[in-house]
Amino acid sequence: MGNKQNPDLETIREAANRIGPYIHRTPVLTCRNLNDISGADIYFKCENFQKVGAFKFRGATNAVFSLSENELTRGVATHSSGNHAQALALAARNRGTEAYIVMPNNVPAVKTEAVKGYGGEIISCEPTLQAREEMLDEVVKKTGALFIHPY
Missing domain, CATH: 3.40.50.1100 (Rossmann fold)
Structure with a gap:
């Protein structure tokens, strides 16, 4: 079983269920230009849209x-x-x-x-x-x- 410093998947899911009713589900965006420059798929989790404006x-x-x-x-x-x-x-x-x-x-x-x-x-x-x-x-x-x- 995981702990706060090294959570396992079950611990993460429990936290997600615990906070789910209270948080905004924020979007994940990509940028084709940055993907092309980096040669990888880059994803941006837009926590600036979260309540209080932060993760x-x-x-x-x-x-x-x-x-x-x-x-x-x-x-x-x-x-x-x-x-x-x-x-x-x-x-x-x-x-x-x-x-x-x-x-x-x-x-x-x-x-x-x-x-x-x-x-x-x-x-x-x-x-x-x-x-x-x-x-x-x-x-x-x-x-x-x-x-x-x-x-």
């Missing part, structure tokens, strides 16, 4: 919908400056739990407004990885939320 929504949804009911009561938390923040906020809203999002204080307003629009609670910090991780640790200790890794 990150698939992973966040799988993570949140993999939680037990007991875990779910704690909420989820992460640090992110954009796509994962939005993805986790929306996935948490879809599952009916809280999302605590640590974001650098220099993130464009359009990104923070999107996170808020999806129901995420934003906690600001200085724009360094160390500050993000330290603030996240504080949030997790204070709220009891489960950390959902952004990478």
Whole structure:
């Protein structure tokens, strides 16, 4: 049986079934010119058409919908400056739990407004990885939320 770092086909299918009702089925496109130049068939999975505009929504949804009911009561938390923040906020809203999002204080307003629009609670910090991780640790200790890794 597969695991998170090395999933087998069954694990992948389980994840696909878990997230299927919540995601967009995005197109796969090709480009004849690039195929000719490369001498191979190249396929582009258009995750820019996914909810929140990024593939990150698939992973966040799988993570949140993999939680037990007991875990779910704690909420989820992460640090992110954009796509994962939005993805986790929306996935948490879809599952009916809280999302605590640590974001650098220099993130464009359009990104923070999107996170808020999806129901995420934003906690600001200085724009360094160390500050993000330290603030996240504080949030997790204070709220009891489960950390959902952004990478």
